[in-house]
Amino acid sequence: MPTRRDFLRLSALATAAGCTLGRTSFAFAAGAPFAYGVQLYMVRKQAPQDLAGILQSIQEIGYTQIELFPLVYTHPAPELRKIVADSGLGLVSAHFDYASVPTKIDYAHQLGLEYMVCPMIPKDQWNLEGFRKAAADFNTWGQSVHAAGMQFAFHNHCYEWAPQGLTTGFDELMKHTDPAYVKLELDMYWLAQAGQDPLTMLTRYANRVRLLHLKDRIANAPTGFIMGPEAKHITELGKGTLNWAAIFAQAHKQGIRYAYLDQDDTALPILESLKENFAYLQTIKA
Template sequence: MPTRRDFLRLSALATAAGCTLGRLPTAFAADAPFAYGVQLYMVRKEAPQDLPGILRAIQQIGYTQIELFPIVYTHPAPELRRIVSDAGLGLVSAHFDYASVPTKIDYAHQLGLEYMVCPMIPKEQWNLEGFHKAAADFNTWAQSIHGTGMQFTFHNHCYEFAPQGLSTGFDELMKHTDPAFVKLELDMYWLAQAGQDPLTMLTRYANRVRLLHLKDRIANAPTGFVMGPTAKHITELGKGSLNWTAIFAQAHKQGIHYAYVDQDDTALPILDSLKENFAYLQTVKA
């Protein structure tokens, strides 16, 4: 008999596919189209003022998903689910601050999520000992999260790739976490900013990558591991240097279905940027 988790999962997939449960395909097949969404951080200034309004605006552009960010967790989970649903958006993933992950598992479960994402390790842990602590925490949290029917994922930036002796923080995380439980949300921009090849990383960690973050990178911008203004070479999709056709083809091959636009800063008005990003996504064929 289908469980509540099964129903929520199918409902999210139906929303992503733009159909009702009665017409849902028998499975979310490997050749199913990507469900494109927006990470709420991108509209962090607008969301506290009018969350229902900005969500409706995102849906009207054509996005089918929203990935939540902690600024909206003042809403009780059932209320937040309703706001998202009323806007016509699917909800399968959300970000939770490192320290809050173990305390927010029940909240995330009430939201009906498939993925709890930790977006960043605290800066004081950006050393070898700190990455080892994070790996141990991730293993513990991921087991608990898995027990509720969700998955734990980690979202990269560039700082994880700074040398740590003969290794890097990212390598240590991968070495010391259980791939069966600790998954990845790869941010294509931040991989490139760290001097990594997004396509290579996507392929190398095929058994872990479940979600993608999308923003383009200005051609010939300097790489580095330091976060902050000097690391911001961000532009709309299709206006930068990343090979989106190859990235999406590989992601499609690996069965990845959810990809979120997460352009930290925009020169354009935010909705114009979202429209431009979405228009480009419609031109990319996996």
């Protein structure tokens, strides 16, 4: 009888091969198993030297997905798609810099993506006017991405929750964007760093959350809205304070399928950290 791991690996291979039959409906079916992946930013030092090699190492650990980052977009889309497929990893999501989103829609489509994710709003827009401009841009881009057969999503950090009078940047984004065209990739660590409860946010925005980012947060670390070294209280999954069992149970209930490890920095050698994180994920029973 096929095991859960066999099922995840076969699903990843099918995605990598470009099989799309029933993919969208399956991805959000309640009860579907998680497909665990790695955000390429985590191996940003290794990828430029040997992209195929680091992808193979990620696949051999047991991850079934990779989420791309702009540092590899020097490859033509068909070539990059083949590199990922040859590694045995699935590819459904990738990050694109804010300014590049409207120019990369065709590139993303050629990669066979389901999701184009904007990971950061430019710092000079971290004010009410800037967040409202971002909301307008997201609505426009989201419609174009949707027309190309994909979905657009925004990835949070902590700066979005800095008070802006009686509101916050995140509240403005949610207020002024259309849920039909602007989805969310919620980063559990950055939610907690901003003083937000990940479980509450998952539930509140159930109609938008499609992807998760994973990293744990050390105990007794101060919260805040400033990005930089003072915001880095990151550790491997299971070593920190986030309630992963509850988070995954709720995400599973909501039909979320893809969860990407995105540990910005590691004290351990990178492959050891990836292995330790994957071993912990195997203990979670959603």
